Amino acid sequence: QVQLVESGGGLVQAGASLTVSCVASGHTFSSYSMGWFRQAPGKEREFVVSISRFGGTTYYLDSVKGRFTISRDNAKNTVYLQMDDLKPEDTAVYYCAASSAAVSNRPMEYVYWGQGTQVTVSS
Numbered sequence: 001q002v003q004l005v006e007s008g009g010g011l012v013q014a015g016a017s018l019t020v021s022c023v024a025s026g027h028t029f030s031s032y033s034m035g036w037f038r039q040a041p042g043k044e045r046e047f048v049v050s051i052s053r054f055g056g057t058t059y060y061l062d063s064v065k066g067r068f069t070i071s072r073d074n075a076k077n078t079v080y081l082q083m084d085d086l087k088p089e090d091t092a093v094y095y096c097a098a099s100s101a102a103v104s105n106r107p108m109e110y111v112y113w114g115q116g117t118q119v120t121v122s123s
Helices: none
Strands: 003-007 010-013 018-025 033-039 046-051 058-060 068-073 078-083 092-099 117-122
Touching: 003 092, 018 033, 018 092, 018 117, 033 068, 033 078, 046 068, 046 078, 046 092, 058 068, 078 092
Parallel strands: 010 117
Antiparallel strands: 003 018, 018 078, 033 046, 033 092, 046 058, 068 078, 092 117
């Protein structure tokens, strides 16, 4: 069992930067690839980015490439999502998730999920 707790969300203006974090507990963090998903009001949950177990491979949603950066620190059991040049359309609840599979954009391959952190970008 893995528990995931996100933090760092907030309200920012368009063009600003924000970093959200996800701390894992309960199992060997490096056993899992990690992903960030988001869900905006009235929309389905959407894949944002994923990272392999030791950080060597990443996979980004096209609309966030060049603006978002995922990283992980296995010694701290933490995965980070740095978000730059935020846009109002990035407004959503951001969830981190853990997968036993390789880097993936498919929610069904993630077995553990956090509760989410709200990111709101004003125009």
